[in-house]
Amino acid sequence: MVKAPVAGRVKTRLGRDIGAIPATWWFRHQVTRLLREVDDPRWRTVLAVAPDTALHARFWPAHFPRVSQGRGDLGARMARLLRLPHPGPVCLVGGDIPSLSAAHISHAFAALGGNDFIFGPATDGGFWLAGLRHPSLAPAGLFSGVDWSTATALNDSLKTLAGRRVQLADRLSDVDRAADL
Structure with missing residues (x-):
């Protein structure tokens, strides 16, 4: 899931700490590095792009298929993509x-071979990965009531999956503020 690298529209919390232009520069280079890393023949990498108007922008590598994230909060967009x-x-x-x-x-x-869902916990209480074995396993209320960008985002998300087999992956850090760099 990527946002168009437009100053003031991406990494806004980081931008408040270091400035919108440096935050956008960091994100653009981070995404470039990440796409090189995950471009692997074992799976198909698809860019889920926001906003919809950036779907066909030239800054995305041409060989990656793209889909729109659509509207709504982060949870609504992730649930839509998983379904x-x-x-x-x-x-x-x-x-x-x-x-x-x-x-x-x-x-x-x-891990999804023996589990319904997998989450990669982030050090800040959120998560860096959400995985699903099959779209039919996504409950209707998936990601409902999650307090995004808080220390409870992962736990709130897990509550929407009561009764499902969930695995946790390695804990990694994301970059939201200058201190995370």
Whole structure:
């Protein structure tokens, strides 16, 4: 899941600390690095782009298929993406996780062989990955009532999955503020 690297529209909390232009520069280069890392023949990498108007922008590498994230809060957009028809398990990751590697993605897909969901906990209480074995397993209230960008985002999300088999992946850090850099 990526946002168009437009100053003042991406990494706004980081931008408040270091300025909108440096935050946008960091994000653009981080996403470029991340896409190189996760471009792997073991899975199909698709860019889920926001806003919709940036779907066909030239700054995305041409060989990656793209879908729109659509409208709504982060939870509504993630739930929509997880429910899209797909032939196998799907994992969503953000573009702001510097230590994310292909090995983390591989581990997540392997874990979905015996679990319904997988989450990659973030050090700030949120998560860097949400994965689902099959779209039919996504409950109607998936990600409802989650207090996004808080220390309770992961726990709030897990509450929407009562009774499902959920695995947790490695804990990684995302970058939201200057201190995270």
